[in-house]
Each structure stands twice: as C-alpha cells, then as structure tokens.
Amino acid sequence: MGADTGAFKKILQLEVQKGFADNAVMCGLDHFLSRWAKEAATGINNPDDLLEFHKLKLSDPGYARMSEDKRHKWITEVLAFLPKLENQPAGAPVTCKVSKAKSTAKTPASPKTDGCPPALDGDISLVKGISAATAPKFHKMGINTVRDLLYYFPNRHLDYSRLKKISQLEAGSEQTIIANVWQSKVNYMGGRRSTEAVLGDDTGNMRAVWFNNPYMVRNLKPNARVVLSGRVSIFNGRPVFESPEWEELPDEADLIHTGRLVPVYPLTAGLHQRSLRRLMKNFIDISTPGISDFLPEDTLKRNRLLPLAEAIRQAHFPDTEELKDTARNRLAFDELFILQLGVLAKKKRWQEQTGRALKVNLPAIDHFISRLPFKLTDAQTKCLADIKADISKNVPMSRLLQGEVGSGKTIVAVISLFTAAANGLQGAFMAPTEILAEQHFKSVTRLFASIAKVSTLLDGVHTFEGLLDHPLRVALMISDMKSSQKDILKEKIKKGEIDIAIGTHALIQKEIRFKSLGLAVIDEQHRFGVEQRSALKSKGLNPHILIMTATPIPRTLALTLYGDLDLSVIDELPPGRQSIKTRWLKPEQRNSAYNFIRKQIEAGRQAFIICPLVEESEAIQAKAATAEYETLSSEVFPEYKVALLHGRMNAAEKESIMKHFNEGKMDILVSTPVVEVGIDIPNATVMLVESADRFGLSQLHQFRGRVGRGTEQSYCMFLAKNPSLLGQERLSIIESTQDGFKLAEEDLRLRGPGEFFGTRQSGLPDLRMASISDVGLLEQARKEATRLFESDPELNLPENKALEEEIRRVWPKKSEWS
Known part of the structure; x- marks a missing residue:
C-alpha cells in the first residue's frame, strides 16, 4: 500500500463530525489530497480499483467548491472505497492517473519562463515547446499570443x-x-x-x-x-x-x-495531433493555476458557473463528459455576457448624445407619400411610424430595419431621407458594393422622377423641382469615379448643395465632409464594421442612423448582436409577389435545367446562373466565373446572348453589363455571388445556382430573391454534385421553405453564428464557444448583463474592475466601449 489509509480515514471521520466545514485538516482537504493521492496511487495494482480511484477524483476533488450535501455524498463514497486500497494484490503497481493532476511541482519548469507561466499577452514563442521555427505554424491558425493558445479549444x-x-x-x-x-x-x-x-x-x-x-x-x-x-x-x-x-x-x-x-485539435501543415496534444497538456497544467477570474463572485454563484481556470482546463482535458459540457457552458456564457455588456454600453453612449429633432408632419412629406405610384403596406407604414417617432426626438435614432427580399425597405429609407431633406438637412445612403450603390441611385432617382420635374442631370447629380421649397439634389459618390468629378461632389456635399448622397465606403472617407448630416441609412449592415459606422456618425452632429438588412435575422439573435439598436420588421410582402418555385437538382438533371432555361428565354424571359463559391479571393472567383461563362456561351447556349459579371470588373464594365441585362439586351447573366443582394431585374424569372451545397441557407435565399421581382412566375434551381449530409439537409430545407426567418433559424442551427453572421467582419468579439442558437444561455447572459449594467453601468465598483478590464480587452478598440 502506497499511503496511510488509516490516517486519511480518521481525517474524513473528523470532517463529518465538524459538519463538513473543510477544517478537519490544515489548509483544507483539497490541499491535503494533492499530496496524499499521488502516494496512494502508487500502491494500486488492480486496474478496476485504479479506475474507481480516479472516478472519485481523489487527486483534486474540488471539495472546497462543493455544497454541504455533495461533500457528505463524496465522503461516504470515499469511506466505502478505502477498504479496497488496504487489500491490493501483489504485483507491479498501476500508477496511471486517468484524470488530471493539478500539482505544478511535478511539471518541468519552462526555461523560457523560469518556472512561471508566460504573460497571457506575451508572444506565442514564449510557450515551452514552441520555437521560433514552429511559431509561424501557430500564427497561420490565428494563434499569436499565449492567451490565444489558452483559448485554442479542441473541436471534439x-x-x-x-x-x-x-x-x-x-x-x-x-x-x-x-x-x-x-x-x-x-x-x-x-x-x-x-x-x-x-x-x-x-x-x-x-x-x-x-x-x-x-x-x-x-x-x-x-x-x-x-x-x-x-x-x-x-x-x-x-x-x-x-x-x-x-x-x-x-x-x-x-x-x-x-x-x-x-x-x-484543429491542425495546419507541419503540426501533428500527438505533439500538439502533449504541448497543450503541459501548457494548460502550467498556465491555469495562475488564471484569475474576471466574473463577479455573485454572478458565478447565481448562475452556478465553474471558475474560469477550471473551465479552461476541463474544456481542453475534461475528466468527464459532464464536466466538459459544464466547462463549455461557462466559456460560452462569458462570450455572450461580454458581448451583451458591450452593446449595452454602445447604446448608452449613443443615447447620451444630443441629436437633432426633425419635424415629421410637414405638408411636403405627406404630399410626397400621397404621390407615390403605389400604396404602402401596413408593415411599411408601421415601420415608418417607428422611424418618425425616433427622429422627432433630440436623441439620435439607432434603428435596424429588417425585411424580406422585395418587402419594400428601400421606399421606407427614401421617405426617411426625404424627411431629413424637408428639414433642411442632408441624408447619406450607403450600400456594401458599387453595383448596389448605383442601383439604389437609379431606383431613388427613378422614383423622384415619377412624381417630380427633373431639372438637371449633371455628373452624377440629379435635381428635382416641385417636391420641396428648394430643388432636391441627389448625388452618387463611388470610388471608381474620375478624380475631378469626385472633387466637385465633395465640395457640393461640404457646402450643403447635395441633399441625398448615395454611395459606398467612399462616403466615409476622411476628406468628405457634410455640412449638416441629419440621417444616415446603411444597407446590409452586416457587411460593414463598427469602424465604418463610427466614421459615418462623425460626419454630422450625431446623425440619426437607420440600418437595413434583407438577411432575415431571428429576433433573439438580432437583440443580441444588434443590442444597441431598436428593431423594426417589415413582415409582409407587397401585393402580387408570388412564391418562387424551387428545385434541388442532381448532376444528371443538368441538361433538364439548361432546357428549362431555354424555354424561359424563348418565352421572352431572362436567367441568372451563379458560379460556384471557390474561395474568398475575388481574383480566383473571377477566373472560375470566366471559365464557366466561356463554356456556357460557346457550348451550352451559343444561340443566346450571355453576359459575365464578377467583382474584379470596374464600375463602368459592371454598369454596362447591368444596363444591357436590365434593358433585355442580354438573355443570361453568368455571375459570381456578387448578385446576392439588391440587384433588381423584373424580367429575370429563372435562377440556376451551381454547387449550391457550398452556400448557406440565408445566402441561397438571397440568390432566390433576385428573381420573382416582376409579375411572371419565377423559378430557382439548385445544382449540387456530391453534397455532404449537411449540404443535403440545407438543400432539402430551402426546397420546401420560402419563409426567410425560418430559413435563418435553420441556418443558425446548421452553420453556427460565426459563418451566419460573420463576426470577424462585424466589429463584434469572436465567438468560439457560444452558439447563438442556444436561446436559453443567450437569455441568461442578457439577463445578467442587464442586471449588472443597471447597477453599475460604468463598472466602477471594485468587484467589477477585473470584468471591466476584460471587456476593454475583448471589444476591439474600434468599438464604442470607451
């Protein structure tokens, strides 16, 4: 027998007599067992007894953290087990510890750190086992600091x-x-x-x-x-x-x-699972004992969360499935909790500023709405009322307008921009791509031209008479314009001679100054970072902000990721919009798809063909699209006019292609995923998406929304060569579902929030553990964040200091947590 079980038995009996107060031995049972268990394990020769020994976690039971009932239960189990230690058979001892051992005394000291773990913000090369030669391999996986390695969790x-x-x-x-x-x-x-x-x-x-x-x-x-x-x-x-x-x-x-x-663990070329696992085990054993917890004690207790160091250790090398899940729950809670505190802080900062209250009941505004060539839907009217209520206050609006493809968000935005102009202020309308900015410019000017006299058309500026007591001037500003033309527009914007400026990122360049920016509308916000939004806000005296998205975002997700925004939803389509007939086709049905496209073109319609998503590189996408275009135009559809559109073309080329396609001069448009949002061709009735299994549900739904914008029945076909089980599930869902919000929920479930939302591009903290489809944990984190924010919004209390420092670290500097 390796250790004195008799003495240990007496300690446990004394602990029972003292009411499980953890004072039967100096420094507590955990401290005593960290030494006793190591010695006891050396005397165990029976593998079954060894397994039971480790199930009891005698080397590190966490006794100090147990409730009284759990302490009672654990001591009862240990007392029942001790007789087995006294009756071990002769033979070579079995000394493995299947569970972890926390003692750092047995861990060889790193020569790089003199026996201490390196600072969390230190370079990855400070970690024992990572040399200057291997560090670049970790950099490839986004692991640059010691903290990055600590949070580099296994994927299974x-x-x-x-x-x-x-x-x-x-x-x-x-x-x-x-x-x-x-x-x-x-x-x-x-x-x-x-x-x-x-x-x-x-x-x-x-x-x-x-x-x-x-x-x-x-x-x-x-x-x-x-x-x-x-x-x-x-x-x-x-x-x-x-x-x-x-x-x-x-x-x-x-x-x-x-x-x-x-x-x-996820790997990259040059790293191997066994060596990385060994490195991680040594690193975690050395590093976790020194990790301090940033969550307040009462938050930990109220939500029954593991201490941070234990959670990190169990997430990497768990003792049981239950502890692995408990650890992941703690780490996911941290991410969502800090995310919520960040967006709550952003909303508070924004609402503390003074904005300009606009008059929303001016006769010119009512007259403009009454002259529209269509009647607003009830949903549009309700959302417009939300916006009017916001902009009539001297607190700047910060609102998210959600709406399905074709639900009429743009007209709500135009009325809002017109309201700013009627108040003598300027409006900015930003789109994520130049194609969409140009399309917005066309649709806005076309709308104004249908009810007002066009007086001038000068270098990207359209002027309309009869809508206000002064000419209404609408301009397009994009980066691809001639320098001289841009200089003229910049000067006009600066002097207040442009009422509504429409553009892309060009609108937030430092050299562009607005005289009096009253309202900024941002289309497809999830493609813009927080930095861009902040830059746009700086262009005026805290302008009202309206953000639009055609990506249906489940309400819970919207309230979490857009917690700093108020939410309006256009939840009905204008009259006459038809559902789009959707089919998932197998490779052998490709010719049938081509024949169907021919029939539609013979009937006077047009078609989109979307090329496969190759990778993020626009250059490679353009090359793949060009190859597809050549095959389709010369071999498959030689009798028709086929055009090509991709992101590497300049604005003039894109403009020419879209103009010809919109005018019906081209029959088929072969395109990269650049047509995902916004492009409006009413005569296009058929969409074919190649390698559809590579896209997410929400993106497929956006593609489908490019057709069905006219009065004719429209069709969408998804081709997939050899889809995975996940891909098959996605395609089955979209084939049977037209509801964008239902598809968004499914997309979240299947792909997770990172892919769905693109947190890296959004300016929000990365989510490694959290699944925003976990509504229960999400609401728990929101509730705790709201509770804390109401009691200590600046996190000035001593018990919240560590949390405040963590939030400053997690939220990028470009965010508004400051």
Missing part, C-alpha cells in the same frame, strides 16, 4: 476513458486497456511494412497492429507497461486493436493520448 474529444480488461473488449466501440508488451515486430501487411505487437494482462492476450508504420516497433519494448485506446475489431475470434492511440504508462504524470477524454 475522443472518449478513451472506458478502461477494460482484455477479456472484456467488444468490437466496435472506443475502449482502453492497460497491458504488458510481450512482443513487437515488423510484418508485411497488404504489401506494406507495419508493426505488430502481442500484449497481455491478467485476463488474456491480444494483438495490436499499426499499418504502414514500421517505426512503432522501436517504441514498444518487451515488458513495457502501456495504455492503448481505440476501436477494437475481432479477427479469427480474437480482439485486435488497429492503429490505436498508445502511450507508455507514466509513473507520476497524467495520461494524454489514452485512458481519458482525448482532445482533437
């Missing part, structure tokens, strides 16, 4: 925790054994040199083979004690491990690759 775990004897092994499931190596040799299997070993325990022998790996034989020394984990197959009636994970049974160190829940 293999369950190798089920310790069995050889006689108990079953085919199929992941299992672990502790055995002696009797023999190892190199054999030829399938024409390749492989390693074969014979191993045994007190219940029998078995084989293990490592295919195409003859070098393993060097590591498997006769009589070595090893742990093997993996899937078992049955060959000739006997169990065989095929290429299992393995490691020598350590004396006083934790198992890393076997005998536990084993982490599997």
Whole structure:
C-alpha cells in the first residue's frame, strides 16, 4: 500500500463530525489530497480499483467548491472505497492517473519562463515547446499570443476513458486497456511494412497492429507497461486493436493520448495531433493555476458557473463528459455576457448624445407619400411610424430595419431621407458594393422622377423641382469615379448643395465632409464594421442612423448582436409577389435545367446562373466565373446572348453589363455571388445556382430573391454534385421553405453564428464557444448583463474592475466601449 489509509480515514471521520466545514485538516482537504493521492496511487495494482480511484477524483476533488450535501455524498463514497486500497494484490503497481493532476511541482519548469507561466499577452514563442521555427505554424491558425493558445479549444474529444480488461473488449466501440508488451515486430501487411505487437494482462492476450508504420516497433519494448485506446475489431475470434492511440504508462504524470477524454485539435501543415496534444497538456497544467477570474463572485454563484481556470482546463482535458459540457457552458456564457455588456454600453453612449429633432408632419412629406405610384403596406407604414417617432426626438435614432427580399425597405429609407431633406438637412445612403450603390441611385432617382420635374442631370447629380421649397439634389459618390468629378461632389456635399448622397465606403472617407448630416441609412449592415459606422456618425452632429438588412435575422439573435439598436420588421410582402418555385437538382438533371432555361428565354424571359463559391479571393472567383461563362456561351447556349459579371470588373464594365441585362439586351447573366443582394431585374424569372451545397441557407435565399421581382412566375434551381449530409439537409430545407426567418433559424442551427453572421467582419468579439442558437444561455447572459449594467453601468465598483478590464480587452478598440 502506497499511503496511510488509516490516517486519511480518521481525517474524513473528523470532517463529518465538524459538519463538513473543510477544517478537519490544515489548509483544507483539497490541499491535503494533492499530496496524499499521488502516494496512494502508487500502491494500486488492480486496474478496476485504479479506475474507481480516479472516478472519485481523489487527486483534486474540488471539495472546497462543493455544497454541504455533495461533500457528505463524496465522503461516504470515499469511506466505502478505502477498504479496497488496504487489500491490493501483489504485483507491479498501476500508477496511471486517468484524470488530471493539478500539482505544478511535478511539471518541468519552462526555461523560457523560469518556472512561471508566460504573460497571457506575451508572444506565442514564449510557450515551452514552441520555437521560433514552429511559431509561424501557430500564427497561420490565428494563434499569436499565449492567451490565444489558452483559448485554442479542441473541436471534439475522443472518449478513451472506458478502461477494460482484455477479456472484456467488444468490437466496435472506443475502449482502453492497460497491458504488458510481450512482443513487437515488423510484418508485411497488404504489401506494406507495419508493426505488430502481442500484449497481455491478467485476463488474456491480444494483438495490436499499426499499418504502414514500421517505426512503432522501436517504441514498444518487451515488458513495457502501456495504455492503448481505440476501436477494437475481432479477427479469427480474437480482439485486435488497429492503429490505436498508445502511450507508455507514466509513473507520476497524467495520461494524454489514452485512458481519458482525448482532445482533437484543429491542425495546419507541419503540426501533428500527438505533439500538439502533449504541448497543450503541459501548457494548460502550467498556465491555469495562475488564471484569475474576471466574473463577479455573485454572478458565478447565481448562475452556478465553474471558475474560469477550471473551465479552461476541463474544456481542453475534461475528466468527464459532464464536466466538459459544464466547462463549455461557462466559456460560452462569458462570450455572450461580454458581448451583451458591450452593446449595452454602445447604446448608452449613443443615447447620451444630443441629436437633432426633425419635424415629421410637414405638408411636403405627406404630399410626397400621397404621390407615390403605389400604396404602402401596413408593415411599411408601421415601420415608418417607428422611424418618425425616433427622429422627432433630440436623441439620435439607432434603428435596424429588417425585411424580406422585395418587402419594400428601400421606399421606407427614401421617405426617411426625404424627411431629413424637408428639414433642411442632408441624408447619406450607403450600400456594401458599387453595383448596389448605383442601383439604389437609379431606383431613388427613378422614383423622384415619377412624381417630380427633373431639372438637371449633371455628373452624377440629379435635381428635382416641385417636391420641396428648394430643388432636391441627389448625388452618387463611388470610388471608381474620375478624380475631378469626385472633387466637385465633395465640395457640393461640404457646402450643403447635395441633399441625398448615395454611395459606398467612399462616403466615409476622411476628406468628405457634410455640412449638416441629419440621417444616415446603411444597407446590409452586416457587411460593414463598427469602424465604418463610427466614421459615418462623425460626419454630422450625431446623425440619426437607420440600418437595413434583407438577411432575415431571428429576433433573439438580432437583440443580441444588434443590442444597441431598436428593431423594426417589415413582415409582409407587397401585393402580387408570388412564391418562387424551387428545385434541388442532381448532376444528371443538368441538361433538364439548361432546357428549362431555354424555354424561359424563348418565352421572352431572362436567367441568372451563379458560379460556384471557390474561395474568398475575388481574383480566383473571377477566373472560375470566366471559365464557366466561356463554356456556357460557346457550348451550352451559343444561340443566346450571355453576359459575365464578377467583382474584379470596374464600375463602368459592371454598369454596362447591368444596363444591357436590365434593358433585355442580354438573355443570361453568368455571375459570381456578387448578385446576392439588391440587384433588381423584373424580367429575370429563372435562377440556376451551381454547387449550391457550398452556400448557406440565408445566402441561397438571397440568390432566390433576385428573381420573382416582376409579375411572371419565377423559378430557382439548385445544382449540387456530391453534397455532404449537411449540404443535403440545407438543400432539402430551402426546397420546401420560402419563409426567410425560418430559413435563418435553420441556418443558425446548421452553420453556427460565426459563418451566419460573420463576426470577424462585424466589429463584434469572436465567438468560439457560444452558439447563438442556444436561446436559453443567450437569455441568461442578457439577463445578467442587464442586471449588472443597471447597477453599475460604468463598472466602477471594485468587484467589477477585473470584468471591466476584460471587456476593454475583448471589444476591439474600434468599438464604442470607451
């Protein structure tokens, strides 16, 4: 027996007598056990007893954090187990610790850090095991600092925790054994040199083979004690491990690759799972004891959250599935909680500023609305009322306007911009791409021209008479304009001679100054970062902000990620809009799709064909689209006029192509995903999307929205060559669902918030653990954030100082947390 169980038994009995107060031994039971358990484990010879020893977590039970009831239960279980330690059979001791050991005394000190963990904001090369040569490989994965490595969590775990004897092994499931190596040799299997070993325990022998790996034989020394984990197959009636994970049974160190829940980390070229896992285990053991918690104590207790250090440790190398889930819950809560505090702070800062109250009941505004060539829907009228209520106050508006493709958001924006002009102020209308900015300019000027006299058309400026007591001047400002033309427009904007400026990022360049910016409308906000929004706000005296998106965002998600905005939803389509017939086609149906496009063109209609999403590079997308265009125009549709559109073209080229397509001079438009939002061609009735399984549901729905904008029945076809199970599920859903909000919910569930929303581009903190589709945790985090924000909005109280520092670190400097 390795340790005095009698003395330990007396300590536990005394602890019971003292009412489980953790004062039976100096410094508490956790401190005592960190030394006692190590010694006790060396005397355990029976693998089953060793497994039970670790299930009781005797090396680190976390007794100080237990409730009184849990302490009572744990001590009862330990007292029942102690007699087994007193009756161990003779033989070589089994000394593996399947669970983690927290003691840093056994961990070799890093020469880089003199035995102390490196500072969290220090460079990754300070971590023991990461050299100047290997650091760039970590940089490729976005790991630049020590903190990045600490939060580089596995994407899954293999369950190798089920310790069995050889006689108990079953085919199929992941299992672990502790055995002696009797023999190892190199054999030829399938024409390749492989390693074969014979191993045994007190219940029998078995084989293990490592295919195409003859070098393993060097590591498997006769009589070595090893742990093997993996899937078992049955060959000739006997169990065989095929290429299992393995490691020598350590004396006083934790198992890393076997005998536990084993982490599997994302990799890049030049990094290998076993070496990274070993590095991470050493790093986590050294680093986590020094991590301080930034959440206030009462927040931890109220939400029953793990301490931060324990959560990080369990997220990497969990003792049980339950602890892994509890750890991930804590880390996800942190992300959502800090996200909420950030957006609440942004809203507070914005609302503390003084804005300009606009008059919203001017006769000119009512006259303009009454002369529109169509009647507003009830939903449009309601959203307009929300906006009018906001801009009539001297607090700047910050509102999100959501609406399905074709729901009429643009006219609501135009009326709002007209209201600013009627008050003698300027309006800015920003779109994410030049194509969309030009399209907005056309649709806005076309609308004004339908009810007012056009007096001048000068260099991107349209002037309209009869709408206000002064000429209404609308201008287009994009980066691709001639320098001389841009200089003229900049001067006009600065002097207040432009009422409504429409453009892209060009509108927020430093050299552009508005005389009196009253309202800024931003289309498809999720494509703009916080930095751009802040720059636009700086152009005027705290202008009112209206953000529009055609991406249906579930309300819970909108309130979380846009927590600084008020929300309006256009939840009905204008009369006459038809549902779009949608089909998911197999590769063998490609010719049928082409024939259907021919029929539509023969009927006088037009078609879109969307090229596959190759990768983020616009250059490669353009090249792929060009190749597709050449095939379609010369081989598939030689009898029709086929045009090509991609993001690498200059504005003039895009303008010419869209003009010809809109005028019906082209039959088919082959395009990269640049047509995802906004482009309006009423005569286009058919959409074909290539490699549709590569796109998310929301993006597919946006593509579908490019057709069906006229009065004719429209169609959308999705081609997918060999979709994954996830891809098949996506395509089945969109084939049967037209409701954008339902599709958005499904998209969130299938892809997660990062891909759905693109947090890296949004100016929001990254979400590693949180799933915004987890409504329960999301609402819990919002509730806690609101509670804290109401009691200490500046986080000035001493108990909130660590949290305030963490928020400043997590939220980018470009955000409004300052």
